[in-house]
Amino acid sequence: MSIPVLTIDGPSGAGKGTVSRLVSKKLGWNYLDSGSIYRSLAIAIQNTSVQVSDVDAIVEVASAMALEFECGDELVVKLNGENITGQLGLESTGSIASQIAAYPSVRAVLLKKQQDFKQLPGLVADGRDMGTVVFPDAEYKVFLTASAQKRAARRYKQLIEKEIDANIDEITSEIEARDRRDRERETAPLAMAVGALYIDSSDLTIDQVVEDVLNLIR
Numbered sequence: 450m451s452i453p454v455l456t457i458d459g460p461s462g463a464g465k466g467t468v469s470r471l472v473s474k475k476l477g478w479n480y481l482d483s484g485s486i487y488r489s490l491a492i493a494i495q496n497t498s499v500q501v502s503d504v505d506a507i508v509e510v511a512s513a514m515a516l517e518f519e520c521g522d523e524l525v526v527k528l529n530g531e532n533i534t535g536q537l538g539l540e541s542t543g544s545i546a547s548q549i550a551a552y553p554s555v556r557a558v559l560l561k562k563q564q565d566f567k568q569l570p571g572l573v574a575d576g577r578d579m580g581t582v583v584f585p586d587a588e589y590k591v592f593l594t595a596s597a598q599k600r601a602a603r604r605y606k607q608l609i610e611k612e613i614d615a616n617i618d619e620i621t622s623e624i625e626a627r628d629r630r631d632r633e634r635e636t637a638p639l640a641m642a643v644g645a646l647y648i649d650s651s652d653l654t655i656d657q658v659v660e661d662v663l664n665l666i667r
C-alpha cells in the first residue's frame with residue numbers, strides 16, 4: 450500500500466514547522482521535523498568534546514545517538530533518554546546544526562532515521578531536502594519561503610515568547626548566514642523540488658498558508 454508523503458522545504462523561519470504541524474493534525478498524518486534531527490545531533494556534539502570540524506567523530510556520534518519523538522501539542526525530543534526539547538530551539542543549536550549538516554557523511558547517517566518516519570496513514574515532512582533527496586517520490590511537494598526580515602522578526606517573537614534573550618540584528622545576520630550555508634553547500638542544498646508548489650508567506654497568515662497546502666492535497 451503506498452503511503453502518501455507531503456514535503457515542505459524552505460529556509461529557516463518561513464513557518465514550515467507551524468504549518469506542517471497544523472496540516473499533519475488536519476490530515477491525521479505523522480510529522481517529521483527533520484531540522485530537529487540535525488539540532489539533536491548538534492546537542493549530542495555539544496555534550497561531548499567533539500569539535501565541529503571533526504567529521505569522523507560526528508558521524509560516530511550520529512550513528513550512536515538514540516532519538517525519541519513524542520508528537521503531542523508540542524514536540525518533545527529525547528536524546529539518549531534525556532529530554533532536550535528546551536535546547537532544540539536555541540540559535541546556537543541551529544547554527545551548529547547547519548555547520549554539521551554540510552557534511553555528506555553526516556547526512557548519509559541521518560537519511561534512514563528520517564525515512565523511517567514514512568508510516569501509514571501518511572507523512573508530512575519539513576526541512577531543506579525533503580522533496581529533493583529524502584522523499585524524492587513524494588506525491589505532494591511545497592516550497593515555503595518568506596523575506597529574511599520577516600523571518601527574523603518571527604524568530605525574534607518566538608524567542609521572546611519563550612523568554613529566551615534575543616537581539617533582532619543578531620538574529621537577522623544569523624538567519625542570513627544560515628541561509629547562505631544551507632543554499633551553497635554541495636550536498637543536498639536548500640532548493641525547490643521540481644514540481645513543488647511555491648508559497649511566499651511574507652504577507653500571508655498561517656491559516657492562509659495551511660489552506661493553500663491543504664488545497665494541494667484536496
Ligand code: C5P
Nearest residue numbers: 461483484485487546547550576577578
Ligand atoms: O529547520 P531547522 O532550522 O530546525 O534546521 C536547522 C539546520 O539543520 C538548518 O539550518 C539546516 O542546515 C539543517 N537541516 C538540513 N536539512 C534538513 C533540515 C535541517 O540540512 N532537512
